[in-house]
Amino acid sequence: MRSSGRNSRDSGRQNPRGAGGGASRSRAGGGQRGEQPKRAGRPRPEERRYDVGGASGGPKDGAKGGPKAGPRGGGPRGGAPAGGKGGAKGGAAGRGRTVPARPREYDAQIEERNRARHSKPQIKLPKTFGEQEGERLQKVLARAGMGSRRACEELIEQRRVEVNGKIVTEQGLRVDPEKDEVKVDGLTVATQSYLFFALNKPAGVVSTMEDPEGRQCLGDYVTNRETRLFHVGRLDTETEGIILLTNHGELAHRLTHPRYGVQKTYLAAIQGPLPRDLGKRLKNGIPLEDGYARADHFKVVENTGKNYLVEVTLHEGRKHIVRRMLAEAGFPVDKLVRTSFGPIALGDQKSGWLRRLTNTEVGMLMREVEL
Template sequence: MELAPVHPGDRAPVEDEEGRQGERLQKVLARAGVGSRRVVEDMIDEGRIAVDGKTVLVQGMRVDPRTVQISVDGSRIEIRNDRVTYAMNKPYGVITAMSDDRGRATVGDMVGDLAKGLVHVGRLDQDTEGLLLLTTDGELAHRLAHPSYEVSKTYMAQVSGSVPRDLGKRLRHGVELEDGPVRVDSFQLMDTHAGQSVVELVLHEGRKHIVRRLLAEVGLPVTRLVRTAVGPVQLARMRTGVIRRLSRAEVGALQELVGL
C-alpha cells in the first residue's frame, strides 16, 4: 500500500519552549542513530521515511518527538530519549522482583541503579531462565504484560521422556488445565537423547507456571526452562546475567506490536 505524502501544511505546528515549531526531522533521526543528517535527507528524498503513517517527501519538516510516530523502511523507530528498555538473560535462581525482604537474589540486584524507574515486564519463575524485559515506560510494560494484547513468548524446554508424534497437534488444539484450557501457537521437537527431549513452544499465555503445568499435563515434566523471545525481541546469544539496551528499532517494534 502506497503512503500519501506529507506537506508542511498538513498538521498544526508544535512549538517548543522558545517558540520554535518542533525539531527538524533530520535532527531527530540523526539523534536516534538512523544516520547523519545528510543520510537522513537522502532517505527522505527516496521516500523511505514516514511520519504518523504518511511518507515524507519534503525536506525541513519539523516534528514533536514526544508525540509523533516515525518509521524508516516500514519499521517503527523509538525516538524519545526519556524512556529506556533493556533485555536481560535472567539466571536460574533469581526472582523477578526489584527487591526482596527475605534476602534472595533479585532482578533488582542485577540492574542496580541502571535507570531510574525501571520495572520488569511480567515475570519469570525463580527456576526459569532467559529473556526478561525491563523498561522505564510504564504503558509499554503494562501492554506487553496484559493478556488482551496477546504478546507471544517463545520457550525452550528440556523435558523427561519421549515426545509423542501427535503432541504438537494436541497442544495446538488445546489442553484442559485446572484453571482453563491452554493452546500453543506452535510446537517443535528440537532434540532427543538418553530419555530427555528438548522442545520449543510459542504461546501468548501469561498464567503462572503455564509452560511447566502444560507439559506436565501431557506427561513431560520440565527439567529446564528458558524463555528465548518476547514478541520480536530475541535472547539470541546473550550470556546468562547479561543486560543489554534494546535498539530503537526493537523498541519501536514492541510499541507497534501493542498499539503505541
C-alpha cells in the same frame, strides 16, 4: 528740618517692626496655611516612613508666608530664627511637622495591584517573533540512534521517513517528539526518552526490581539508576531466558495484555519417550485447575536417548503455564528457558547479560501491539 527729624524718628520706630514684621507676617501666614493640628512628641515608627519634613511644609509655606525662607525652612534673612521642634514659627512649618501616615489598607491595595500587574498570563507571541515549535526531524532521528544527522538527512531524501502517516519529502520539518509518530521503513522510532533493555535472566533470580528478603533480583542487573525501570511480565525463579525491562508504561501494558496475543517461545528439557500426539494435545488444550491452556506451536528440537528438548510457543502468561501444561501431559520439566518475547529473540546473549534494544527492535515491538 522738623520733617526730617520726624522722618528719622518714624524710621527708628519702624526698624524694630521691620526686623520682626516678616516674622509676624510669617506667623500669620503660617497660621492660615497650617490649620492642620500638630502632633505632640516624636512620630510613631510607622509614621516616620511617610515623614517628608521640610520638603513639603517648610520651604513651600515659608516662601509664601515670609519674604524669603532660609536654607532649612527658617524665617527671612536678618530676622528672628524660625522653625523649631514644636511647630511652625516664622516662615516655615518646621521640620518637626509630619504628614499623617497612610492607612495600612491603602498599602495592601497597592501591593495587590502590583501583584496583579506582574502575575498576568504571558502573552503568546506569533511564531514569527518567538521560537519555532518542535525540533528538526533529522535531529530527532539522530538522537533516537538512527545515525548521524547527515545520515538521517539521507533517510529523508530517500523517502524512508514518515511522520503521522505521511512520507516526508523535504528537509527541515519540525516535529514534536511527544506527540508526533515518526517511522523509518514502516517501523516506529522511539523519539522520546524511553529505555528498552533485554536481560538474559539466570536461574535463581527473582523477577522483581527489589527483593525485601535480599535475594538476587532483576534490579541488580540494571546499572542505570536515574530512570525507574520495570519488568515486562515475569519469569519463574528457576526459569532462565529473556525478560524485557523498560520505562514505557503503555508498551509494557500492551505486551502483557491477552488482547494483543504476544507470543513467547520456550525450550523445555523433558524425559521421553514422547507420544506422537503430544503436540496435538498441547494445541487442543490441556485442562488445568484454572482453565484450559493451549499452545500455539510445538516441535521437538533435539532428542538424545530419553532426553528431549522441545519448543513450546504460546501467547498466554499465566503463572508456571509451560511447566504445568507439560506436567499435566505427563512430562515434568527439568529445565526451562524462554528464547523469545514477541519479535525479540534471545540469540547468543550470555546468561546475566543486559543489552539495550535497537530502534528496529523497539519499532517491531510497537508494531506488534499497534503503537
